[in-house]
Amino acid sequence: DIVMTQSPDSLAVSLGERATFNCKSSQSVFHSSRYRDYLAWYQQKPGQPPKLLISWASTRESGVPDRFSGSGSGTDFSLTISSLQAEDVAVYYCQQYYTSPRTFGQGTKVEIK
Amino acid sequence: QVRLQQWGAGLLKPSETLSLTCAVSGASFNSGYYWTWIRQPPGKGLEWIGEMNQSGGTNYKSSLKSRLTISVDTSKSHFSLTLTSVTAADTAVYFCAGGYYDNILTIYYPFDYWGHGTLVTVSS
Numbered sequence: 215d216i217v218m219t220q221s222p223d224s225l226a227v228s229l230g231e232r233a234t235f236n237c238k239s240s241q242s243v244f245h246s247s248r249y250r251d252y253l254a255w256y257q258q259k260p261g262q263p264p265k266l267l268i269s270w271a272s273t274r275e276s277g278v279p280d281r282f283s284g285s286g287s288g289t290d291f292s293l294t295i296s297s298l299q300a301e302d303v304a305v306y307y308c309q310q311y312y313t314s315p316r317t318f319g320q321g322t323k324v325e326i327k
Numbered sequence: 328q329v330r331l332q333q334w335g336a337g338l339l340k341p342s343e344t345l346s347l348t349c350a351v352s353g354a355s356f357n358s359g360y361y362w363t364w365i366r367q368p369p370g371k372g373l374e375w376i377g378e379m380n381q382s383g384g385t386n387y388k389s390s391l392k393s394r395l396t397i398s399v400d401t402s403k404s405h406f407s408l409t410l411t412s413v414t415a416a417d418t419a420v421y422f423c424a425g426g427y428y429d430n431i432l433t434i435y436y437p438f439d440y441w442g443h444g445t446l447v448t449v450s451s
Contacts, residue, residue, distance in 0.1 A: 215389075254437035256373075263422050263441035264373065275439075307373055311426070311437050314386035316363070318373040 216240050216310050220319035226327040233295040235322040237308035242288045245312065252312035255284055255293045257304045258321075264307060268293065300326065329354040333423045333442035335408075339449045345410040349423030349442050356404040357381050361428045363438060364397060364408045366419035374419075379406060380428060413449045420444040 217240040227233040243252045251271035256264035266275050268284040271291055281296040295302055303326060308319040335347035347364075354360055363378040377387040379397045387395050396409040410417060422444045427436040 248432075248434060252435070256438075258373075263424075263444055264438075265441075266437055266439055269437045305372075309373075309375075309437060311435050314378065315388055316375050316378070316435075318365075318375060321372045 215315055216243065216313065216317050218308055218310055218317050218319035220306075220308060220322050222322060223320070224323040224325065226325045227295075227298045228327045229300065230297050231327075233298050233302075233324055234292055235306065235324070237286075237291045237293070237319050239289045239291075239310055243310045243312040244288050251287050251291070252310055253284075253286070253291050254309045254311060255282075256307045256309065257302075258307065259304045267306075295324070298324070298326070329425065329440045331423050331425060331440050331442040333421075333445055335421075335445055335447070337446055337448060339413050339447065340451055341414050341449060342412055343449075345408070345413050345417065345421075345447055345449075347408045347421055347423070347445055347447070348405050349407070351404045351406070351425065354425070354440075357399075357401045359427060359430070360425050361435065362397075362399070362406045363424045363426070365422045365424055365438075367422070367444075368419045377408070381430065413447075415449050418447065418449045420446050 219238045221236045253271040255268040258264040272284040305321045305323045307321050330352045333349040361380045364376050377397045379385045394411045399406045423442040424438040425440040426438045
């Protein structure tokens with residue numbers, strides 16, 4: 215199984231400041247023939263199902279604010295919120311969908327400092 | 328607009344069988360999508376537990392394989408989860424979810440669509 219490890223486990227950032235957190239996979243999730251990284255980021259707020267924010271490591275889903283950006287390739291990935299808003303308080307999960315089991319990271323909790 | 332609506336028993340005793348169903352609307356159920364179950368123990372992270380593709384093929388989390396079945400009723404656009412011999416460790420919010428699958432290029436996409444979640448508590 216591909217193990218996904220996120221860091222840090224939690225992060226407190228002031229409103230308007232940048233938040234960056236990381237995800238590392240135990241093996242590459244880059245599909246060479248498709249030339250894509252099979253890496254997604256989800257946002258989960260309390261009492262809600264996760265919401266897909268980013269697919270293919272860096273492609274924002276429709277309606278996701280452009281302050282969210284994903285980067286990285288192979289085994290190392292990051293999600294950045296360029297200017298943290300109050301509504302961004304949530305837990306963020308990375309997930310590889312390269313192969314089954316389509317594993318998740320343990321999550322990074324983002325709070326307001 | 329694809330919508331997933333799920334239901335099932337929320338309180339079980341140890342050794343009983345967990346059964347959940349997810350109804351899909353707004354999508355061609357057996358073409359272009361794959362369907363998944365994910366669970367989340369209280370206060371913890373997301374755990375992928377199994378999936379079914381449009382051909383009816385299944386993949387299961389290895390530690391649950393002996394107790395887990397994912398099935399589909401295409402006539403009703405439903406897919407279901409059955410987990411036998413539950414213990415307290417199976418207590419979690421269970422989500423159904425779906426993602427697009429390109430069967431020509433064999434490309435899996437991440438999970439765009441989610442049910443609201445069902446809390447299943449196992450307690451004597």
